[in-house]
Amino acid sequence: MWPNLESLANALISSLVLTHVLAQSPEQLTAQNPCISKPNCHECIQTPSCAWCFDPKRESERPRCFQPAYDINPNQEQCPEEFTYNPDNIMSLVSNMALTEAHGKIGGAGGTIESGYAYSNSSSSSSSSSSSSSSISGGESNWSESGSSQIVQIAPQRISLSLRARQSYSIFMNYTQAEDYPVDLYYLMDLSKSMADDKEKLSLLGDQLAWTMRNITSKFALGFGSFVDKVRMPYVSTVPENLIQPCPGCAAPYGYRHMMRLSKDTCRFSMMVKQAEVSGNLDAPEGGFDAIMQAITCRDQIGWRQKARRLLVVSTDAGFHYAGDGKLGGIVKPNDGECHLDTNGYYTHSSLQDYPSVSQINAKVKKNSINIIFAVTADKTSVYEQLKSHIEGASFATLSSDSSNIVELIKNQYQQISSSVEMRHNASSALSIKFFTRCLNKDGALMNTNKCGNIRVGDIVNFMIQMEVVKCPKDPKDWRETIEFYPVGINETLIVDLEMLCSCPCEQPDSPNYEINSPICHNHGTYKCGICDCNFGSFGRYCECTTEKISQNTTRGCIQPGSPSGLECSGRGSCICGRCECEARGYSERIYGPYCECDDFSCERHNGQLCSGHGVCDCGHCICQAGWSGNNCGCSEAKEECVNPENNEVCSGHGICECGVCKCQVTSEGRYSGRYCEKCPTCSDRCEEFKDCVQCQMYETGPFSKAECLEKCKLFTPIPVDKVVVDEKKNEISCAFYDEDNCRYAFVYYFEAGHFVVRAQEHRDCPPKVFLLGIILGVVAAVVLMGLAIVLLWKLYTTLHDRREFAKFEKERMMAKWDTGENPIYKQATSTFKNPTYAGKS
Incomplete structure (x- = not known):
């Protein structure tokens, strides 16, 4: 009894490991191709852009869920069309009576300018909106409804639609306000x-x-x-x-x-x-x-x-x-x-x-x-x-x-x-419904709204209804749904008989590709849609493993000897009955090796390409094509990219060519740089050599006479420019000097098409001339004027001071108190004294 329990436990553990490994997928790959990780047909077709291949002869390492638009690997055989299930959305009109026009005329359905399909004037007998109104009994209200039952304000009236999960689909409907509506x-x-x-x-x-x-x-x-x-x-x-x-x-x-x-x-x-x-x-x-x-x-x-x-x-x-x-x-x-x-x-x-x-x-x-x-x-x-x-x-x-x-x-x-219309629906939560309309503005943009106002009799409003099955209900009975789209307050509807495409025909028992306890599945599973659905107690791609075959030592053959991680199948596969079954990857990527230790997608990349696009990845290493080298095959062995067109030398003779790029030398003169090692900022340049020729050709100055200039300056003819600006793309060298007139002039030169091109400043930057005599005379005149000004100020000051003193004297003279008839200095010779003891007695 205990050994059986132990075997069962090992089987369950192995099943969990298998499920976990198969469920894993690199995020980047899944983002690029969401189909790879889908293990069965119904999950595959519920993923947009994916198709399922149920070809029995399809290679086991190739995923059955694929993107038809990208399954174009010329080295692999494509899935035959008869074994490919990639359902499309199918819509068909069931009932489409014409809209009622104003003034009681019945005409063609209006608003077809928004339709993705043409409206016909015929109607199917299955239309729910064509049913006549029930008669109203009772003497007080038994009037005729002739004509009212023919009024149509919604077109079309019924649609049959097969819709694939997670794919949006648009249907179109028109609404009009009929004249004389009951x-x-x-x-x-x-x-x-x-x-x-x-x-x-x-x-x-x-x-x-x-x-x-x-x-x-x-x-x-x-x-x-x-x-x-x-x-x-x-x-x-x-x-x-x-x-x-x-x-x-x-x-x-x-x-x-x-x-x-x-x-x-x-x-x-x-x-x-x-x-x-x-x-x-x-x-x-x-x-x-x-x-x-x-x-x-x-x-x-x-x-x-x-x-x-x-x-x-x-x-x-x-x-x-x-x-x-x-x-x-x-x-x-x-x-x-x-x-x-x-x-x-x-x-x-x-x-x-x-x-x-x-x-x-x-x-x-x-x-x-x-x-x-x-x-x-x-x-x-x-x-x-x-x-x-x-x-x-x-x-x-x-x-x-x-x-x-x-x-x-x-x-x-x-x-x-x-005068307004508001569209509603009764769809379940499995569907996402959005309404779009221009209302009455035919030239306007579509608006995400279900309401329109200011509608008059005879106006036609076009609605685009965007539908999407956001999730498939668990119960297959709910995969069929009848949806009503209706304007609020109007007893007319657009009925959509919806079938959600949530499963594959090959998953049904009546399919020829469905076989219970199939020999392909080792009689332990159901073969459907090209894969095995194993019974309880069996597992593996073809249900080849059972609990009876499991033992404690079966996983030893799946661990690579000397592996530091000690993971089964290098962590990239499943150990099925003592043998590694590697994970399935994309169409051009695979994991292989007895321990799933190798792959053809883990090599170095350059510019987003594996092995730079110049090699093949084999077990994690790039095998480069002829003429390419390096870990990522990104180094070109050709030297054409390093040849300087000025002198046809590789790296101008000042460097070596590696991977199509010059690596410049460092010499006693200085360090060379530039694409072709043609620059040396610390080395001597040709500015000194060219300056005299630039002077005589541009400004008719310098040590060369006209005759000497014509004889010695034949290497170039300067191009005059208003301002000299260095163009780094042309590797121009900038030069600037002062001449005998203390004027500054600048020029640049570069080598192009076998000759030198010189661009020189058209006018020199000369300092303005100084008039010394005028400066001296001006200084003298300024000194004289300043002296005169000082004298005048002194004279003004003394004059004011004298006048102030004289005025003070005049004021004091006017205020004198002595008698003008006597001399205040004269005093008499007689002096009179009083005896204080006498007191006036005779």
């Missing part, structure tokens, strides 16, 4: 007590509403229904007397009542609205969702026509109950979304089922192509604005306090709805 308008009114004045106003405006809509279409039908709320606490008072009359002048409460079938009889509409009685409830929200669900699902009772634009106008001044609110009244059964009306039009399951959810309402609206218009009072617009964003094709408008604007409101909302 309109069904069902008015659903909140008849709680607060809406009493609105009811009276609506009964008076019934004829005006009908007249307004008939100006839009002659095929207009009008219906009426009302709602209050569930007859349960806490929605409605269940006190016995309140169940009879919840408020003065009120009728008994009810959930929803269908009162008038869709009809052209506007007088009956006004009468039914006038006869309808208001009722009362307790809480603020109403049971509008119950009424909406019944108005949508009870198609026969309401009288919705098959070919008509369906409008459901919900008029209310309150909020709404939705799924979950029924628990307040002890109602826990979810809404089933079915019709439950009795013969009198009452909703029979109002107290038995919960309110519907928003998503249920949205699903029914989409299924029945109905546009809901919420006509609500100003205080409730914010609530219904959020609600309409969750219901396809819904809109809302503000209702006046007494509903006097209802006619204009409906007209405006209808015009907004009918």
Whole structure:
């Protein structure tokens, strides 16, 4: 028992190693060719641009999943066409009735300018959109629909498409707004007590509403229904007397009542609205969702026509109950979304089922192509604005306090709805769907949008629908899907019968290339699509290994002796029953050797080419062609690229040629450089040799006379230029000197086609001449002028000082205090003294 368990464990380990090794692929190679790593046919064809070869004679080392565009190796035999499976996308028209033209004329399908296929005027009997509308029974709405069933606003109507996974495909459809298209308008009114004045106003405006809509279409039908709320606490008072009359002048409460079938009889509409009685409830929200669900699902009772634009106008001044609110009244059964009306039009399951959810309402609206218009009072617009964003094709408008604007409101909302188109689809998540259109701008660019506005009767809008199967569903039953593309609110669709090409015919049991327990697979696997699908307990490319053949020593023959890594098959293969089976690579690449130690793609590369394109890679080493050498065969042994055309010498005699490139020498004069080692910045150049000739030829100066210039300067004739700029591409040498006039001149020279070319500065850069006498005279004059200026300033200063002193003297003289009649210097000779002791006694 234990040996068997050990054998089984070894088998599982080997299987895991095999799976891991086979799953590995170099990232760079996979990025260049994603087909190589695909192990079976269905994974191969789910990869774009890949094809599967199920040829039994195909070489085992060559991958069966390949890219036909690149499988062009002339050294290998190509996969025969009869054994190649590379499915294409196939589209066929099933039904394509012509679009209805304006003025009632039926013509060819419009908008074919966008089509990738021509629209025919014939239609298949299998078209779902060609089915006639169901007849509407009942005396009040039994009018003729002749002509309406022939109106076509979508073309084509049905397409059959086989689409390959992960490949995008575009189909085209046209939409037009037909003239005089039928309109069904069902008015659903909140008849709680607060809406009493609105009811009276609506009964008076019934004829005006009908007249307004008939100006839009002659095929207009009008219906009426009302709602209050569930007859349960806490929605409605269940006190016995309140169940009879919840408020003065009120009728008994009810959930929803269908009162008038869709009809052209506007007088009956006004009468039914006038006869309808208001009722009362307790809480603020109403049971509008119950009424909406019944108005949508009870198609026969309401009288919705098959070919008509369906409008459901919900008029209310309150909020709404939705799924979950029924628990307040002890109602826990979810809404089933079915019709439950009795013969009198009452909703029979109002107290038995919960309110519907928003998503249920949205699903029914989409299924029945109905546009809901919420006509609500100003205080409730914010609530219904959020609600309409969750219901396809819904809109809302503000209702006046007494509903006097209802006619204009409906007209405006209808015009907004009918003048735009919004395309939708019901495809599963396995598909990626994108809409592109130019709307009405035929010369504009395609826009990634499913909406167009400002559409008038007769306009044709072209849509391009891009489809892609992003992933194949796990269940093959889901590989077939019926997709509907439809404009919101219009009961016409483009139906696409889609088949996802997710598997290969050779993988099916009824294929001749399918064989269970095939001898090719050693009777241990199923042979299909050219490969073996091994049974449990068997593995290997041809299921040649089983658990009985596994032993502990079978892997020793797969390890290269002396290998430092010690990996089986050098880590690039699988050890199958003691023998290495190397990994499969591309068409021109392979791994080989008894231990998978060799390959023909791991050699050095140059300029992105293996062995520079001048050799063959053998076991990791480049074997170069004649005339090439080096580890990557990138060195050319030819010396033509090193010959200097100036002197026809290899590297100008100053270097050696290696790999077509000169390696220059370093001499006592200096270091040579340049492509041909023709430059030596530190060596002496020929500037000194050429300067005298440049002087005499360009400026008629220098040591040479005219005769000497003609005799000695025959090597070149300078080319005059305004400014000398060195052109490094021509290996020009720059020279500059000063002549006897202290003028600077420059020139460059280079060797070309066996002679020297000299470009010299046309005009010398000479310093301006200096007039010395003028400078001296100017200095003298400046000194004299400065002296005169100093004298004048001194004279001015002394004059001002004298005048200031004289003025001061005059001022002091004028202020003298002595008597002008006496001499202030004279004093008398007599002196008088007083005796202080005498005190005046005689």
